[in-house]
Amino acid sequence: MLVSERIGQFFLETETGRDRLEYTEYGAGDAWVVLLHGQLMPRRMQQPLARALAAEGLHVVTLDLLGHGRSDRPADPHAYSVQAWAEQVLALLDHLGAAQAVVGGTSLGANVSLEVAVLAPERVRGLIAEMPVLNNALEAGVVAFGSLMLAARFLPFTVTGVRLLTRPVPRGIVPFWAGIALDTLDQRPASVAAVVHGLFFGRVAPHSRQRRAIQAPALVVGHPADPIHPAADAAMLAAELPNATFVRARSILEWRLRPERLDAEAAAFALECWRPRGRVRRVTR
Template identity: 55%
Template sequence: MSTYFEHGGRRLAYTVFGDGPRTTVLLHGLLLSQKMHKPLARTLAAEGHRVVTMDLLGHGKSDRPRDMSAYSMPFFGEQVIGLLDHLGVDEAVLAGTSLGANTTLEAAAAHPERVRGMVVEMPVLDNALLGCAIAFTPLMCALTFGEPVMKGVSWVTRKVPTGRVWGADVLLDTVRQQPGPSAAVLQGLFFGRVAPHRDVRRTIDVPALVIGHDRDPVHPFSDSDALVHELPDARLLRADSLLELRLTPERLTNEIAGFLDHCWAPRRAAAAA
């Protein structure tokens, strides 16, 4: 069950899986929730990691203000550091997908001493501008100008039984949310920066595993490939598709688990490896 902490006067939800001194924080995609990483969290917890999933502001069970100025990538990064402060964790591995990937970069850029390593799945960077505009502008317009209709869709989907099928449950949760705050999230992100500038990204000197895949204009593989060349200590892992980690996760999960072991190895041993 989710628990909560307060950051900047807002209540944010999180869930802890497993126990131990090695903490990994999993961060969800845009307008999704921490539920999307529940299977991965359980698997990594079984490997001896303390895994924490969280709902960023405007998502899942966290507070959802209708004020677009409450949402920005730097704000999301600070929320992750706020979670570490709340948990009393000096440093953690941060792992995020899409919005969560960019949030990971924001947190690491602002507070590198708190980040043991990064798993950056499907970052949204310089080459994604056109794809994001095509994908999310109609959605933002629908949520903003079609709010009465979207409220009806939200009401109907809340009547659908929940918790039976993980993937369907994750998607239904997104549609069940009230449209006004979701529109504010998109508006805030559209008028702010998408990620730290590439010159800043080049200074993030922590181990990084970057996961990308082909055939997705919102998460172009060229962004993942470019990021690996920008980060001082990164390697690239090519996924078969957008859904590999969700539907057939064994290969990628094993790679992530091995990377976490590398991050938590003693510093000299990790450097030698």
């Protein structure tokens, strides 16, 4: 089924300046879903899921958070934090005239979604959290992204060199996920260092006490054998959230390469969120 797709933008005034954010809408109607990307990845990574959800009648929006994709990329670390990104999601809803939305994302996007539910619970119809980054991911995250921050800050030619090598590759001639990888490598040293710095020196996710107070229905997806996004973090989150459903992916690549099962889970969940309010029973699959 073909769905309409429209690119939009809005501007946000913050303490650090006036920032431009870009998004894509899929479908139409009042059953809103906002999908957020992983750290340093573009919003286009959520395109397959967005199209699948829109084909079910949902109005889906994918957003490039500040410092990512085609949104502005300031070099000031103070511009970046999980709380600031959550405020950008709320600003997007205001811009679209959406009173509520199912908010979800992958990795960083999952954490930002949780923060939205803490900041403005009345705006969140439901949560989709794939690969949340919580306690068990700390060491692997520090190793992976700490090294990246140091390289970007003190060896900027490494980041620039990768960008110069990958940017000329036409995205239309490579497989979709290869194109996403190339887009993820299209970074600027100052902004990528600022993004990681902002994450490291702010809180990565709401505290466990705050997570336990989130009443919105939630779909939590965990991956096996993923060192940066341990399944234990997803299982812990599902146990903390009062109205959560936990779904275990068959592999870390299932939702990327064989998405049908998890697309169906996400669509059924989001549609249920837009039916009259009711308690979502916890199940484990």
